[in-house]
Amino acid sequence: MNISAKLLENARLYGTKPAYVFQDTETSYLEFNGAVSKFAHALSEMGIQKGDHIALLLGNSPHFVIGLYGALRAGATVIPINPIYTPDEIGYILNDSDVKVVVALDLLVPLFEKMNPLLPKIEHLIICETPKGNESTLDVTQLSIFQKMKSFTSFIAPGDPMFQGPEVHEDDTAVILYTSGTTGKPKGAMLTHKNVYSNAKDVANYLKINETDRVIATLPMFHVFCLTVALNAPLLNGGTVIIVPRFSPGDIFSIVKKYEATVFAGVPTMYNFLLQYPEGSVEDLKSLRLCISGGASMPVALLKSFEKKFQVAISEGYGLSEAAPVTCFNPLDRPRKPGSIGMSIVNVENKVVNELGDEVPVGEVGELIVRGPNVMKGYYNLPEETAHTIRDGWLFTGDLARMDEEGYFYIVDRKKDMIIVGGYNVYPREVEEVLYSHSSVVEVAVIGVPDMNFGEAVKCFVVVKEGENVTEEMLLSYCEEHLAKYKIPSSIEFLEELPKNTTGKILRRALKDQVKA
Known part of the structure; x- marks a missing residue:
């Protein structure tokens, strides 16, 4: 099973139920699946074959969701990229990952015109229209890249809504996520269909996300935290994703209240902004059954203050791009421990080891290593880096941690920090x-x-x-x-x-x- 095949199954199961909501417009599972098949078919007609690489330079939008699932249904590999990266950063990732097709915001057209000579592998540009009020006034017919360009709307229009694409295998590469490059050039973590599907399924089941949930997706979709926890996990189990283009404390309070959202996922900084927002009230967030925190360690004082003010539990977890990303979460069926990243989720093993790779006693600090169906197959075109990071099936995270006597893990810090x-x-x-x-x-x-x-x-x-x-x-x-x-x-x-x-x-x-x- 993979997330695109599961969507096809859910379209039959949930039909007219909303898969996602964007700017007050609901899209059903049937409509979403049809758009995905049309996009995949259009890619196939364009000549895109199984294993070809497609980049998404998009914000949180239906374009991103359709592009992701559609490319996977076409058998392609998806490379999500932060659209506000610098031209040098974007150019490096596009060239390093051998991308053939780019799906991008129309606001990025001038950038691609300027970079065109430096991107010889790019064959097609699929341009997504920005929301009304932000339209570009550029005359694209005068651009050197005009022949490569197609609008998302016209590209998808003639596609076959019943197209199912080629057969894909669980070990085929689904997504390549480029790390933030804290120690030099970014590295592309290759996640297989099995990695992506298994982690989304295990997270959804661990956090009891189901068809009754309405999950806020305001974290960037190009980031693996949102991709797995706030997008794939609810869609696998029939939930509804509320797509929020950008984070604003005021917007979050009103959106949660308006749609009676049940799950919010954010990083500690977001919770801090929500806590400091003077107009925010417990009444605004009363529909939430769960808040999820990840991406960085949450200060205990912040966690306690937020929970006390808004009367909603925060479950802190841990993950990294190379693990698709989640390895730990605080459980919902037993006591949470503030400051802890929780316990190993189902099907994933975590342990703390010394410099020799031997497990250290309970309570001692060492490096956290991970094993499971979510661990990447390796870094793209970097066999030596892969061999250093994955040893005997274990992913060495570079994070210092300790485990208590009940199996809860605590991140002490980054090894490098x-x-x-x-x-x-x-x-x-x-x-x-x-x-x-x-x-x-x-x-x-x-x-x-x-x-x-x-x-x-x-x-x-x-x-x-x-x-x-x-x-x-x-x-x-x-x-x-x-x-x-x-x-x-x-x-x-x-x-x-x-x-x-x-x-x-x-x-x-x-x-x-x-x-x-």
Whole structure:
């Protein structure tokens, strides 16, 4: 089974039930499946064959959902790309992944016109119209890429709504997800149909997502968190996806209330914005049965404050692109543990090992490694990187973790982010947790900086609540009450906001670059 075949089955099972809602328009499972088949057939008529690579440079929209499922039904491999990446970043991924067809926003047409000589492998551009009010005024007939271009609407129109595509196997590559490139050039994690389907199915079952659920999809769909948890998981089990183009606290409160949404998935930053939004009320979110957090560690103080104010549970989980992505979640049928990423989901094994790959005793810190049907087949065209990351069937995550006596895992920090002060290990998250517990602090990020005496020192970047009069001395004094001496920051810098990526994850790397500059 794969997600496209499951959609065909669900179209028969759920018929006119809404598969997704976008800008107040509902699309049924039958309509969605028909559009997917038409898109797949149009690709086939264009000459796209099984195994060809298709990139999606789109925001959250029906275009993305139809493009994803349609390309998979055609037997193609999908490469989702952040549409606001720089031209260099986009060009690198398109060339590295050998993409033949690009499905993109019309606002990106000037970029592709400029980059055309640098993208010799691109044969076709399928252009998606932006919502009314944002139309491009560009005369595309004058462009050198005009012959490659087709509009999404005209492209899909003559397609066969009954087309089922070639046979695909579970080990065929379905999606290539490019990592964020925190340590050099991005790497393409190849996820098979089995990886994608199994993780979505296991997550849906673990979180009890079913046909009665209405799931908010405001995380970027090109990111694996949204792709699996807020898109594929509900669609596999007959739920309805409420597509939200971009995150806005005010919009989320009104959309949840309007559609009586039952599940919200977000990163910690989103929960922080929702918590700080003055007009937000418990009444707005009363339909939610579950909130899901991932993408970064959630500060315990934030989790407790959000749950107390809005009376809804947050289940924190863990994942990475190379694992499609989910490996752990806090269970719904037993106590959650704030600060924990939960337990291994069904069919997935997690364990903590030392430098030799041997499992460490309960409570000790080591590297988290993962095994299961969700683990990627490897990095695209990078056999050495693959061999380093996947050993004896285990995926080495690069994250430091510990496990308690009940099997709950805790992420201590990224292996690369650990700070060594005079020979002592300092985990940035531990310092961040302390500062998050201060009543005036909204956001915080901790990095290591060079120090002549101790090798490294702890530096903090803090955002405080508007109107609060907080000094560095006050926060340092607070840290002294809660941290060992070697963990206390050497300096605290106040910022109006912290740098984040498109999913809202705080970018420590950008702060490190800022310090170097």
